[in-house]
Amino acid sequence: MSKYKIGLFGFGCVGKGLYETLTTNNDLDAEISKICVKNKDKDRSPIASEKFIFSADEILNDDSINIVVELIDDAEAAFEIVTKSLKKGKAVVTANKKMVAEHLPELIALQKEYNTPLLYEGAVCGSIPIIRNLNDYYASEQITEVKGIFNGSSNYILTKLFQEGQSYDEALKEAQENGFAETDPTLDVGGFDPKFKLSIVIQHAFGISVSPEKIFNWGIQNISDEDIRFAKERNLKIKLVAKATAVNGQLSLLVAPHYIDSDNPLYHVENEFNCVLINGKYAHEQTLIGKGAGSLPTGLAVLADVASLTKEYTYNYAESRNLTVQEDLSEVYLRFDDPENVDLSVFENVSEKFVGQKHGYVIGKISLQNLKGILEKAKEGANVIFTSGKSAEIELSKLTYFYA
Structure with missing residues (x-):
């Protein structure tokens, strides 16, 4: 009989990935005792029907269950x-990035009050152990900076747009069919998913709590053929980048599409892969790459947290930095x-401008507040792609074309 009994909430893509990775792993002294789901009529064979329950209390009030996995x-x-x-003294693993990001200060306080650990590696970048590395190695x-491709669904779509010339709708449909994007893809393609992940990463990288609401996000859903053509003419790609950069006591935060050139490690990260770049005073730039979407990669990340709990591992939250x-x-x-x-007057400077019969564009420096105003006014009739900030991806102004 296993020493660690798991109560699992949810049996979707990640839940199935956890079940497969755990049941085919002979080295871990843990087993899934009960699985709580909503749909009583769904066929879940070949797993025995008695494993499935429909009331949360059957797990929460079961003293034999010492690890809860929420998915x-x-x-x-x-x-x-x-x-x-946590209040009942059960160790917890979760992969719910929205829940963790929106409640992290409360969750940290609960862990301290009840001396019960909570781990959430699977909530950020799939199979890449970014939280563990920030918590321990770094x-x-x-x-000084953490940035990268934090969403496998949007990166898969962008790969199809650039490499295969698919339309946005075709690429999205394929991502959904492969289990990389949800039926409602708004969280992924709108940049909300990587915003939640960035909020969590900030806590472990810089020791401060930043609500997701305070992070600017713009997704890939408005990318047009003109935007892609612009990139290809200059040998660039578009990547949805999340970034947190600390300079002189100030922390700038952003989730948005960026033009990337071939010298940037993110340029070569394709399909459902994620990539995290960590910059520091001593180690300088480090690169972590792995699958950021899919049942088994994320299921493995959850399994790794379960294994860590069996060894009494907990997060050591960094002291707050004055940022x-x-x-x-x-x-x-x-x-x-x-x-x-x-309104071009809100740009600090303009390095290039083009106005055609069906569309136009401007390249220049602008504050986020003024940019938000333009995007809100234009709605679907505009798109923005970033090129540089405090830490440059590229300086697009060096590649600009001039029109007589």
Whole structure:
């Protein structure tokens, strides 16, 4: 009989990945005792039907269960499950990035109050152990920047757009069929998913709590053929990049599409892979690459947390650094359908401008606040792609074309 009994909430893509990786792993003294699901009529063979239950209390009130794994898609229900589990002294593993990001200060306080651990490696970048590395290996590093591709679904779509010339709708449909994107893909393609992940990473990299609401995010859903053509003419690619950069006591935060050149490690990261770049005072730039979406890669990350709990592992939250979150000027490519929606006077400078019969664009430096105003006014008739900030991806102004 296994020493560690697991109560599992949810049996979707990641839950099935956990079940497969655990049941085919003979080295871990743990087993899934009960699986709580909502749909009573769904066929889940060949797993025995008696494994499945339909009331959370059957896990929460079962004293034989000492590890709770939460893998449902409802963030508020997940928070309730995790909270009750910690209060009952049950160690918890979760992969719900929205729940963790929105409640992290409360979750840290609960762990301290009830002396019960919570691990969530599977919530950030799939199979890449970014939280563990920040918590342990980089504990003595003075990190200056963490950035990268944090969402496998959007990266898969962008790969199909650039490498195979698929339309956005075709690429999205294929991502959904392969289990990389949800039926409602808004969290992924809108940049919300990587924003939640970045919020969690900030806590472990810089020791401060930043609500996801304070992080600017812009997704890939408005990328047009013109934006892709612009990139290909200059030998660039578009990647959805999440970044947190600390300079002179200020922390700038951003999730948005970026133009990337071939000298950047992110240029070569394709399909459902994620990539995290960590910059620090001592180690300088480190690169971690791995699958960021899919049942087994994320299931493995959850399994690794379960294995860590059996060895009494906990997070050591870094002391808070004296940093102020600040929005700074950024160089952007702003493409628009109607020039009346773009007030050029709010740009600090403009290095290139083009206005055609069906679309136009401007390249220049602008504050996030003014950029938000333009995007809100233009709605679907505009798109923005960043080029550089405090830490440059590329300086697009060096590649600009001039029109007589």
